[in-house]
Amino acid sequence: MKTDETQLKRASDAALTSLLNLTILPVIGFIALLLIYRKTRPGDIDRYHALLGIQINIIAAAVLFLVSTLMILLGGFDSPWTWVYVITYFTLVHTVFIVFALWALVRAWSGDKLKQA
């Protein structure tokens, strides 16, 4: 399998938009990521990283917002303990996703998949 320059560039962009969606450009980052995904073909490295980014972000959104919402619903909006759990949970887990996306970005830069091929 050969990886040409455009694919490498696109894989890097995909990983970057994924990271941006997790940090300073939520939603916009994801739309950009979807647009990149549409340009890729199955089996290529850019497809791999676009797909990985989409997966990370969907899982992150689910894990962060669903669980937080659940905590609020179960704990009640006016209970201090709800906020103890929600804020601590959200901050820590959010960071874990960001660090993971950082590693993915670095792998995309070198044209590699997450695991050594």
Add this chain to the structure above:
Amino acid sequence: MKYESQSIAKLYFIAAIGLFVGQILFGVILGLQYVMGDFLFPEIPFNVARMVHTNLLIVWLLFGFMGAAYYLVPEESERELYSPKLAILMFWIFLVAGALTILGYLLVPYATLAEITMNDLLPTMGREFLEQPTITKIGIVIVALAFIFNIGMTILTGRKTVISLVLLTGLVGLAVFFLFSFYNPENLVLDKYFWWFVVHLWVEGVWELIMASLLAFVLIKVTGVDREVIEKWLYIIIAMALISGLIGTGHHFFWIGTPDYWQWLGSIFSALEPIPFFMMTLFAFNVVNKRRREHPNKAATLWALGTAVMAFLGAGVWGFLHTLAPVNFYTHGTQITAAHGHMAFYGAYVMVVLTMISYSMPIMRGQQAANAKAQIVEMWSFWLMTVSMVFITLFLTGAGILQVYLQRYSDTPISFMETQSKVEMFYWMREIAGLVFLIGLIVYIVSFFVKGEEVKMAEAE
């Protein structure tokens, strides 16, 4: 080891680790006093133990930075240290001055200490982190100047590299900003204002340069990645650190009586402060991913990666959490601050010093890396200390959120002390995590004495 004078670092590192143990013992005492108010009273009151805990931290980190510089600079400059004798002399002066100061804290009442050290001639005492008697402060300046002279002469008369110049800039900055500790205006607003010139401009300014250069040095050594790649990153990281960090000082000027515009300036610029830490993570990941060799010192690589991640977590994320003025309005001076202070100091500066020690100590002891068994023990200590610090942070964050809610946010706020009794559970859990940290530190020290078969660098392909 390429140059004999590098081995002076060993002295500094041993002292650093010794004082680190002291710092943590006092941390555990403090944690217990939080839940058992009269523990060790009146022998060691909380305020004294706190002062010893924080001052030991600063002093051992300074030992660590100096040791790191003495190891790094000759190698980068490709020459022996300008004056090894001066470095050894300064070591003993600093150690004795440091020990006397700590003993002073413990043995006589603080007011007496101020009196016998003639604080009234030039009053500088009594402020958090800067509690040292004025003569100790003068001693610190002398040691720092001799140190910078020694390091500076070595760098300027040898090979100049980006790494050593960034390190030198950081160290000069450290000394220069410390001078503000001698300025102690009567006006409380001005006092606080300039106090932050030391505390903030250290950890969120010049120390970041020190950290970035040490990390870059170790990463080059363990990965074999080209200097040019690393230097590009260094430029961007230090530029971002200074751009965000200097005006970012404003996040301490929200409520101390300074003009209102600081709420805007402080919020906006300090919101950018996570960027250099973020980039250090990206940088470390990238370099390790592109590594050209498998260095036998796996533990040092782990410490380097750990530093990059934990500094981002403690400084970047936990700093950002309370840095915007509307948030800080509620969280100012609560356990959230302590949570952040612990993880940031540990993740950035404690860990970067331990990274340098992990890489250089085996070499100074005549090996490429510690033996496999010793490295496993060292990596255990990495995880014990790092995970327990994450828990300390989480428990303090929990305590802080509850504190903010009950005491400041609620429609029916309760008093400070009433709040404290409601968050006691968290303080117990913090204490348990603190004990695990202490165990991790003991395991760390044990790792230096574990015997085993020597490991060697695999030949490059």
